Amino acid sequence: xxxxxxxxxxxxLEKLQAASIIGSVAATLGTEVLVFATMDGLMAFxxxxxxxxxxxxxxxxxxxxxxxxxxxxxxxxxxxxxxxLKLYACGMVMDMLxxxxxxxxxxxxxxxxxxxxxxxxxxxxxxxx
Amino acid sequence: MSRIVVDAxxxxxxxxxxxxxxxxxxxxxxTEIEVLxxxxxxxxxxxxxxxxxxxxxVGVEKKGxxxxxxxxxxx
Numbered sequence: 001x002x003x004x005x006x007x008x009x010x011x012x013l014e015k016l017q018a019a020s021i022i023g024s025v026a027a028t029l030g031t032e033v034l035v036f037a038t039m040d041g042l043m044a045f046x047x048x049x050x051x052x053x054x055x056x057x058x059x060x061x062x063x064x065x066x067x068x069x070x071x072x073x074x075x076x077x078x079x080x081x082x083x084x085l086k087l088y089a090c091g092m093v094m095d096m097l098x099x100x101x102x103x104x105x106x107x108x109x110x111x112x113x114x115x116x117x118x119x120x121x122x123x124x125x126x127x128x129x
Numbered sequence: 130m131s132r133i134v135v136d137a138x139x140x141x142x143x144x145x146x147x148x149x150x151x152x153x154x155x156x157x158x159x160t161e162i163e164v165l166x167x168x169x170x171x172x173x174x175x176x177x178x179x180x181x182x183x184x185x186x187v188g189v190e191k192k193g194x195x196x197x198x199x200x201x202x203x204x
Contacts, residue, residue, distance in 0.1 A: 021142070021143050024143065024147065025143055025146065025178070028146070028147070028150045028178070028182070029178070029181050029182055030182075067141070069141050070140075070141070070144055070147075075143070075147075078147055078151075082147070082150050082151060082154060083150075
């Protein structure tokens with residue numbers, strides 16, 4: 001069923017939600033899914049941000065929070081349980097800001113550099129979100 | 130013939146699909162699973178998923194304000 005790589009660079013809730021839905025449904029179909037969270041897309045997984053639900057959100061994103069729609073973090077977690085989906089945190093951002101893995105919610109499989117990610121995603125379709 | 134009912138009414142896309150996926154994973158081959166969804170896009174999307182995943186779509190029926198989607202696990 002091929003390979004899908006999602007580069008998650010945006011911290012906007014709507015985009016995070018879309019990425020998690022596309023990635024998780026692809027994983028249920030047997031597609032190998034790799035998610036690389038970087039820039040604001042990585043910061044969206046910080047424990048304090050998640051706790052306060054302090055994502056950048058427009059009208060739709062706010063509506064999603066109010067409607068108690070399943071959040072991207074839970075969607076990703078579920079996808080990891082049911083299919084072959086892996087999430088990686090961008091090492092560069094973490095090193096630059098001196099962040100450690102335990103400052104993020106527990107969804108990441110590893111911390112990666114961009115070269116390693118590119119190696120992994122060879123032959124994959126790439127979505128940049 | 131055993132049948133499992135998954136009541137995913139009130140859950141938004143891709144909730145109903147994800148509920149089905151979880152259930153189908155643990156079910157025995159030949160089991161029929163009926164998903165109840167109040168989300169119209171899921172009623173359209175689930176048959177698509179069933180086709181791609183290689184299971185059998187037994188039927189889709191609108192029942193008042195929700196849909197009943199019956200799927201048979203083939204593998």
